[in-house]
Amino acid sequence: MMSNLENLTEKILNDAKSQANIIEEESNKVNENIINSKIKEAEEEKKRMLNRAVSEASLLKERTISNAELKARNEKLKAKQEVIDRVFDMAKEKLKNLSEDKYISYLKSTLEDLKLEGNETIVVPKRMKPKVKGLGLKSKISEDEAVDSGFLIKDEGTTLNYTFDSLVEHYRDELETEIAQSLFKE
Numbered sequence: 813m814m815s816n817l818e819n820l821t822e823k824i825l826n827d828a829k830s831q832a833n834i835i836e837e838e839s840n841k842v843n844e845n846i847i848n849s850k851i852k853e854a855e856e857e858k859k860r861m862l863n864r865a866v867s868e869a870s871l872l873k874e875r876t877i878s879n880a881e882l883k884a885r886n887e888k889l890k891a892k893q894e895v896i897d898r899v900f901d902m903a904k905e906k907l908k909n910l911s912e913d914k915y916i917s918y919l920k921s922t923l924e925d926l927k928l929e930g931n932e933t934i935v936v937p938k939r940m941k942p943k944v945k946g947l948g949l950k951s952k953i954s955e956d957e958a959v960d961s962g963f964l965i966k967d968e969g970t971t972l973n974y975t976f977d978s979l980v981e982h983y984r985d986e987l988e989t990e991i992a993q994s995l996f997k998e
């Protein structure tokens with residue numbers, strides 16, 4: 813009977829060992845699947861992070877280039893505007909230093925177009941007063957006032973401004989485009 817008991821015990825032990833081996837193999841497979849799954853997830857996360865980093869780097873590069881181009885364009889526009897401002901300043905200076913003959917011709921033709929009544933006062937540059945007085949205009953020439961360039965016409969609280977600075981500024985918007993096109997043919 814002892815031998816039966818030993819056989820039975822041995823069979824139970826062998827079954828238990830066999831069962832333990834099966835459980836251990838299944839456990840190893842499950843562990844291996846879990847580890848492989850986590851490695852796969854980590855690899856996918858690594859790819860996503862790299863793709864995101866590449867995308868962000870590309871976006872940052874594009875923004876940096878775009879900002880640099882915008883800054884360059886603004887600097888170019890600023891430089892062009894400075895050149896245009898200089899052109900207008902030169903035009904004002906040239907008009908301010910107009911010869912007597914050209915000034916008188918401009919004054920006469922403008923006054924003819926205005927058809928003044930004669931009770932107005934004309935304010936002219938100091939250097940032109942003697943010549944303008946010699947024209948025999950029906951309007952009075954101001955003795956105590958002067959302008960840098962062009963002239964003013966004053967009549968009972970109303971002033972018509974024909975100074976060259978004022979006229980240049982008045983036509984500036986219209987002329988800027990033409991000047992820019994002429995200077996910066998692109």
